[in-house]
Amino acid sequence: MLQAKAYFDTHHHVGVIDQRIFSGFLEHLGRAVYEGVYDPESPLSDEQGFRRDVLEALRAMRMPLVRYPGGNFVSCYDWTDGIGPREQRPVRVDYAWKSRETNQFGTDEFMAWCQETGIAPMMAVNLGTGTPKEASALLEYCNLPGGTYWADRRIQNGHEQPYDVRLWCLGNEMDGDWQAGHVPAEVYAQRAKAAAIIMKGLDASIETVACGSSGRGMSTYLHWDRTVLEYCWENIDYISAHRYSENRRGDSAWFLAEGVEIDRVVEDYAALLNYVRGVKRSQKRVYLSFDEWNVWYKNMEMDGKGESAPHLLEEVYNLEDALVCAQYLSSFIRHADVVKVACLAQIVNVIAPLLTKRDGLLVQSIYYPIVSFAQHARGLSLVPALECPTYKAGERGDVAALDAAMSYDEASGTVAAFLVNREQRQEMRVVLSLGDQRFCEVLSVEVLGGGDAKAANTWEEPKRVTPRSAEAHVNEAGELIVTVPAPGLAVVRARVS
Template sequence: MELTTLTLHSRFAIGPVDPRIFGGFVEHLGRAIYGGLYDPQSAHADGDGCRRDVLQALAGLHFTAMRYPGGNFASGYHWLDGIGPRDRRPTMRELAWQSIEPNRFGTDEYLRLCRRMGWMPMLTVNLGTGTPEEARNWVEYCNCPAGTHYADLRAANGSQEPYNVGLWCLGNEMDGPWQLGHVPAEQYAIRAHQAAKMMRDVDPSIELIACGSCSIGMPTYAEWDRQVLEYMGDLADYLSLHRYVGNRSGDTADYLAVTRSIDRQIEEMDAVCRYVQARRRSKKRVYLCFDEWNVWYRTASKEFEDGRGQFAPHLIEEMYNLEDALVVAGFLNSFIRHADVLKIANLAQIVNAIAPLLTRGDDLLVQSIYYPFAMFSSRREGTSLRVAQHGPGYESRSYGYVPYVDASAILSGDRLSVFAVNRSLHEPAPLAIALADRPIVAVDSAEVLTGPCANATNSFEAPHVVLSGPFDGVAVAGGQGTALLPPLSVAALTFQLGRSRDR
């Protein structure tokens, strides 16, 4: 393959990389919580009932904002059911996933876990079957000092000091006909406006995320977003977008090119935000929150989504392979390339249900998609740089022409991190990296993730088929970095920089 060159300049910056783009998402869905995150019967259970092995593995992903409790679940969830003594909490028939919900894990358990793990809480209020007042009361419970009814409830439940939840989602996927309480855009906008006003009256410091289009295939795509933002005025801080992708056609080359469509989705939603800002002549900039994203297609059908009235059923437990891991890396590259407009993102989800971790009894499996997230998140601090790229590419069936190498870069002081995916199925990709105003003087660290084939998958029986590891195919010479990327791989390269060449 011909050489791919990546040329950068420290002054050609896109914007600071918000650490919140490395967020996660845990929902009351299948075994995501019960039997995954929270399992008092496990040999690994700690004093709070959480699995130590799961928490240890999650710590390696360095998650920031952690979204809870849904998802579709949120549109039928009433938060008061999940607080207080566990033996007094009601057991409910949950409709989004047709499961039994015992409410053993709720607001306080989640927020205590966030404190323990260093996660930033991110709560989704129920604007499907719930009311704006219920959302307002939840903010008081979480964020107000004791002395009023709901804050006193929190204190009685063990937390005298407020939790100070800063991020609040105004419902979930309300544009989707499958959503409990689905309504047209104009009606959702009224609900969201009412809730936002009351919630911010309780705590003016909170940031609010309005439901945007949950799929690029929705007939209301972009128009929904315009209507919601125009009605909500300056109450919305962020607009949400969701995306799940997969290789339904079995065409790996085309699948790996999906990053081009992710770029476009972000740019289209940002264009809607900017249009509404201009039309309203507002000084406020609404940014983007990609609060659900992942690979999900093998279990995206009724057969895998219906809990059939069971407690903690096995739902949407996707098994991931190498090509899925490379697509996850492509999502993260896209997020970094759009650091000026994308401020929050949440991998959906974290345990068992479409997740990087799977449990089976007391065993734990680390899936392929775990590794690229860890490689990126450990190098996330800094400013995203524009990448001037020159090199070979190919014509994909669905997304047009794409380069073989998909790349992004983050500058942090005297270190430059470059993330590069080689989409080629068979050929290594030679890579040259230059920072125009500063020399690259040494390799600080380098990792690579690859495997024997696109479909290579970790399993409980063979858990080490797709792993990240040290990368020795990188070097420095003449003030530039070079690398030879294996076919079907992602590399995370961090270089040490010398003094600026500019005077």
């Protein structure tokens, strides 16, 4: 058995964990909207056509925000197609995913769905083929009380109260040449700034997210971001980061160390944000919105062939994918001073923890760590110091076998530890030590994993990867000892004093 020790101190922290790091993303793509959240023909849907089982599963995930309507989709989307009487809405070709968009689900349906789930909307505007003026019309439709054209249109459509959308993404992945309306960084920065000025002029309480570059593998990485940040610093509140992980080498040891790379991306952004703030001599802070992240193998059909709700990107997730998702969340917690928003991409049917069929729901492996983190990570993010063995992580070299994060909720005097054992053969005995306090009572221990890293939940065998309760104990020195499966995750809650 591997032996590891993780030291924390409740005074050594990076600030309060923003619960918005547990947000999600819903795009008009494949069966995410139609047959995912909205399926009037399903016996499992309510009177608005919303899938009840999906709603319930998402409630357990405690998502504070869901980003909508894209994604690549948004860069060619005319939001006015999706409002008003349903029978009058146009059917369009969706440029991004080559599908047929019926527009039966649009802004008002999304807002109704948000109200039903208790989730707040995070809206993305089209800055690809759309203009800042069209983007501000959507803001007017959503947030202004009435007495102006678009706000009155909302009221005519039966929605008297404004939706009060706080968070607005200024386009999506505009650095990517796959994006409709893709432009160089300088041009995007001008568009984004114009949109932010008009939109904040209409509603000063909103926050804006500028597009960052769309991944560390891109030649635009950080250059694009620097240009946008320098030009838009005073007009934006967040820069976005996107990352999709995959075990492309077919090497689980390598893949299970993905947290190293995730940390690197977040730390790159932290450094860039500090740098630009310094150059601008600004008092203002801009934070990171990691508004697309997940495991995505990208070896599936991406062309909807003109169909409505085609089966696209319906990934099947296994245990190692779930452990990589856990490492995303641990990284966001460890960088709570930088990452204020993060969206799991996506929530249902498309690269998602949930898969639907007309009369059933499959809960995938990645669902469980996300629920567990969102339920228990509260309060301050404590900084870990690890003493642990390394293991051979393929081309990544020797990597720490333990990935750890801890939250401390001062009000209740409790901590939650999130521990991933990246090693596949040996369980890990982890001793948790608090420099300034003692563990006094173990409240719960939940573990996921052990055994086959490729184990997945399927319609035939839906419970193969599910969490189970386990034990932990406190020793005489007030340290907590827990065993983490190989490979696996342990989430431990304890009272401290």
